[in-house]
Amino acid sequence: MLFNSAPFLFAFLPITFSIFFLLGANNCQTLAVAWLATASLVFYGWDNPLRLISIIGFSITFNFVIGWMLVRRPSRTLLAIGIVGDLLLLGYFKYVGFFAETIGVATGVAVPNLNVVLPIGISFFTFTQIAFLVDAARGEAREYKPLHYLLFVTFFPHLIAGPIYHHKEIMPQFERHEIFRFDISNLTLGLTWFAIGFSKKVLLADPIAQYGTSIFAAAAAGNPVGFVDSWIAALSFTLQLYFDFSGYCDMAIGLALMIGVRLPLNFNSPYQATSLIDFWRRWHITLSRFLRDYLYIPLGGNRKGPYRRHVNLMITMLLGGLWHGASWNFVLWGGLHGVGLVLNHAWQNLAVRRQFSLPPLVAWAITFTFVVLAWVPFRASNLQTTLALWQSMVGMNGLFSAQIPALGQLAAPLCWIVSLLMLILFAPNTQQLLSGHGESLEKVAEPRQLGLKWAVGAGALFGVSVLFIVAERPSEFLYFRF
Amino acid sequence: MMSVRFQSWNYLVAFLACALLSALAFAIGQMTFDSIPCKWRGYSADDFLAYCRSQRYADYEHGAFYYGLEPDIRSNVRNAKVLFLGSSKIQAAFSTNAVRSYFDKLRIDFFVMGFGYAESSRFALSVLQRSEATPRLLVINADPFFTEHVSVPGQEAFDGGPAFLWRLALKVTFQRVHRAICFAAPFVCPESEPAIFRSKRHGQWNWIGPYTAEKAVPFDGKFENSVPSEEIAKAINLGERFLRDVGLNRACVVITGTPNTFYDSVGIAQTLAAALKTNSLFPSSAGLSTLDGVHLNLASAELWSGRFVEGLSPILNACLK
Numbered sequence: 001m002l003f004n005s006a007p008f009l010f011a012f013l014p015i016t017f018s019i020f021f022l023l024g025a026n027n028c029q030t031l032a033v034a035w036l037a038t039a040s041l042v043f044y045g046w047d048n049p050l051r052l053i054s055i056i057g058f059s060i061t062f063n064f065v066i067g068w069m070l071v072r073r074p075s076r077t078l079l080a081i082g083i084v085g086d087l088l089l090l091g092y093f094k095y096v097g098f099f100a101e102t103i104g105v106a107t108g109v110a111v112p113n114l115n116v117v118l119p120i121g122i123s124f125f126t127f128t129q130i131a132f133l134v135d136a137a138r139g140e141a142r143e144y145k146p147l148h149y150l151l152f153v154t155f156f157p158h159l160i161a162g163p164i165y166h167h168k169e170i171m172p173q174f175e176r177h178e179i180f181r182f183d184i185s186n187l188t189l190g191l192t193w194f195a196i197g198f199s200k201k202v203l204l205a206d207p208i209a210q211y212g213t214s215i216f217a218a219a220a221a222g223n224p225v226g227f228v229d230s231w232i233a234a235l236s237f238t239l240q241l242y243f244d245f246s247g248y249c250d251m252a253i254g255l256a257l258m259i260g261v262r263l264p265l266n267f268n269s270p271y272q273a274t275s276l277i278d279f280w281r282r283w284h285i286t287l288s289r290f291l292r293d294y295l296y297i298p299l300g301g302n303r304k305g306p307y308r309r310h311v312n313l314m315i316t317m318l319l320g321g322l323w324h325g326a327s328w329n330f331v332l333w334g335g336l337h338g339v340g341l342v343l344n345h346a347w348q349n350l351a352v353r354r355q356f357s358l359p360p361l362v363a364w365a366i367t368f369t370f371v372v373l374a375w376v377p378f379r380a381s382n383l384q385t386t387l388a389l390w391q392s393m394v395g396m397n398g399l400f401s402a403q404i405p406a407l408g409q410l411a412a413p414l415c416w417i418v419s420l421l422m423l424i425l426f427a428p429n430t431q432q433l434l435s436g437h438g439e440s441l442e443k444v445a446e447p448r449q450l451g452l453k454w455a456v457g458a459g460a461l462f463g464v465s466v467l468f469i470v471a472e473r474p475s476e477f478l479y480f481r482f
Numbered sequence: 483m484m485s486v487r488f489q490s491w492n493y494l495v496a497f498l499a500c501a502l503l504s505a506l507a508f509a510i511g512q513m514t515f516d517s518i519p520c521k522w523r524g525y526s527a528d529d530f531l532a533y534c535r536s537q538r539y540a541d542y543e544h545g546a547f548y549y550g551l552e553p554d555i556r557s558n559v560r561n562a563k564v565l566f567l568g569s570s571k572i573q574a575a576f577s578t579n580a581v582r583s584y585f586d587k588l589r590i591d592f593f594v595m596g597f598g599y600a601e602s603s604r605f606a607l608s609v610l611q612r613s614e615a616t617p618r619l620l621v622i623n624a625d626p627f628f629t630e631h632v633s634v635p636g637q638e639a640f641d642g643g644p645a646f647l648w649r650l651a652l653k654v655t656f657q658r659v660h661r662a663i664c665f666a667a668p669f670v671c672p673e674s675e676p677a678i679f680r681s682k683r684h685g686q687w688n689w690i691g692p693y694t695a696e697k698a699v700p701f702d703g704k705f706e707n708s709v710p711s712e713e714i715a716k717a718i719n720l721g722e723r724f725l726r727d728v729g730l731n732r733a734c735v736v737i738t739g740t741p742n743t744f745y746d747s748v749g750i751a752q753t754l755a756a757a758l759k760t761n762s763l764f765p766s767s768a769g770l771s772t773l774d775g776v777h778l779n780l781a782s783a784e785l786w787s788g789r790f791v792e793g794l795s796p797i798l799n800a801c802l803k
Contacts, residue, residue, distance in 0.1 A: 006644060184490040184491055184494065185490045187490075187494065188490050188493045188494050188497065191494070191497060192497070195497075195501075450493070452492070452493070452496055454493075455492075455493045455494075455496035455497040455500065456496060456497075456500045457500075458497060458500075459496060459497035459498065459499065459500030459501040459504065460500050460501070460503075460504035461504075462497070462501045463500065463501030463502060463503070463504035463505035463506075463508070464504050464505060464508045466501065466505055467505040467508055467509050470644060470645055470648055471509070471645055471648065471649070
């Protein structure tokens with residue numbers, strides 16, 4: 001089920017929360033948790049209930065049992081069994097086709113098409129649970145009630161595309177009595193977050209997608225793409241991805257806030273970053289945090305000298321790229337960012353030693369250009385398309401695709417791109433708007449502090465966004481495919 | 483604490499009110515921006531905008547009849563003693579002064595209830611049933627009309643999805659906005675998009691002028707296509723079911739075929755009338771012209787429909803007794 005669909009907004013959400021608060025008000029908190037978990041499973045299994053619920057059900061049962069044993073008696077073997085089990089499940093559904101195809105290409109042996117359909121959100125719920133197992137083995141997780149664990153994994157605001165959270169930041173919240181009581185302040189605050197995210201997705205990400213989609217498709221079909229068109233495509237996708245995913249995260253945070261649960265932030269104006277290191281502190285923050293805590297640091301982090309640190313960074317980013325999808329394009333994207341981070345660290349060390357720094361505008365321009373170029377393999381369907389578009393972006397295929405387009409044809413995409421660039425560069429992000437600072441949800445303003453202007457603005461955005469999804473088919477979020 | 487709660491409730495009420503108002507204002511604005519070029523001089527107390535060639539407006543009459551959206555439209559269908567059924571061909575043929583004066587003189591309520599998009603019997607039957615129509619005489623342009631086909635707007639009306647209902651509500655509102663803007667400031671309404679207006683009282687179209695210019699494609703009695711015999715057999719079966727559902731004496735059902743060069747409408751109608759044991763009526767088609775080979779032009783429609791209602795008189799008298 002999609003957040004940006006009429007059945008979710010007008011049936012699932014009001015029914016789910018009404019019954020949840022009704023049970024909570026009658027002191028049936030266990031039933032309320034069970035209800036929310038059941039509703040979350042319905043949300044997850046909406047398109048293919050039997051298959052999706054059995055896969056996630058198996059994963060949850062497996063991890064809960066392993067976690068339960070690890071809490072009682074921490075054991076490296078048991079932890080390894082748990083992680084290998086999780087990775088096998090993820091590997092089968094996400095990577096088996098990719099590896100089979102790669103082996104086929106490398107050896108020349110005809111490999112049958114395995115046709116394994118990726119269950120939605122598997123990367124997210126697998127990572128969430130791996131983190132739980134590691135923390136259980138480290139003694140940082142205590143034993144939880146099965147129902148709470150079920151809700152921890154399936155909680156519908158985060159289930160499909162994150163944010164990836166730690167059990168220690170969510171589980172205690174499920175035990176607070178306050179979340180079972182209807183609180184109008186929470187509802188209005190959540191609604192405001194949701195409205196902002198919803199409008200980012202529907203009013204900004206979806207409309208700009210058209211300018212990138214057609215050019216990426218033309219490049220994939222082997223048609224030469226000009227310099228201007230290739231940059232329009234790359235910038236459109238850059239902006240689409242940000243507004244799509246950060247819109248989704250705002251909606252997820254808003255939904256959780258409606259019942260008083262605070263999810264971790266996932267974005268902090270990443271395209272304002274003035275270095276790649278800075279970018280990764282602002283983009284998909286919960287994934288960066290997961291990769292740092294459960295991959296980079298266990299590999300040795302920066303504790304074993306600069307060489308190992310660079311190797312560890314490369315491994316982390318390559319695997320982070322592969323996490324996004326079973327394709328060499330994602331490996332390339334991860335690799336590029338790995339190389340970029342290594343160079344950024346080297347440059348930083350040099351700058352500290354020599355006591356100089358780039359002007360912020362130059363630093364931003366280099367970072368942003370790198371990020372845009374790196375999004376090309378992330379979006380392109382294969383390596384050939386990526387290469388062709390990169391060639392176009394450095395002017396090797398002429399200025400325009402076929403003939404010089406009329407000004408009218410260029411005006412619309414350019415207006416969109418310039419307007420959205422202004423927005424991401426100079427406007428505050430959602431948490432800055434709603435809390436006055438950008439680091440956590442703890443200081444989020446109360447609705448009374450937001451005032452009537454906010455109600456009018458957010459209400460108007462919500463109304464117009466609903467109109468779009470009622471009149472037109474809602475589109476999927478980009479991160480659903482990971 | 484009370485104050486915080488009160489302010490939060492105020493916030494929620496303001497949020498929801500603004501959501502609703504902005505959705506409405508934006509939607510009407512979009513519809514108006516898209517459809518303001520529609521012809522508007524056909525509006526009257528009796529005529530509504532049934533169709534406009536704009537992306538957001540397009541067909542309205544299917545939804546308007548199915549859901550009874552225009553005032554009195556259902557009661558006019560219900561009270562009509564004589565109903566004309568068919569597609570756009572019957573609308574072209576019977577949207578005439580000749581028909582109106584004939585029935586007005588006799589003080590008999592009639593309704594021309596054909597639909598565009600080559601609509602056929604399934605949709606017409608639904609509208610008849612929803613309007614609780616009890617006609618005393620049915621005139622059907624059957625060439626073959628009795629098919630399972632339902633047009634896209636007809637199917638959308640059957641499905642009644644939220645998007646379709648929302649668009650219908652906007653079309654209802656747009657007509658008021660369109661009329662108000664264009665009557666007050668005609669210079670902002672370019673009238674560049676063709677439109678069809680329709681009478682709520684009699685169902686007749688006003689389309690020569692607003693939709694298409696009067697033209698004269700001569701009609702020589704020849705036709706280009708024939709309907710396969712299996713289709714005719716199916717039409718007979720569906721016709722039986724249709725007439726059984728309507729429950730009217732077959733002597734008070736008149737099947738006809740409007741002259742055109744596309745189908746042998748007269749031949750098809752004769753076959754169906756014989757099989758369904760209904761009356762049939764085929765006035766002379768001498769000297770007629772069409773707009774496009776399919777629809778009678780206005781001059782010919784006046785002529786042909788005048789001949790038709792003259793021929794209809796004995797059947798009408800018998801059925802109204």
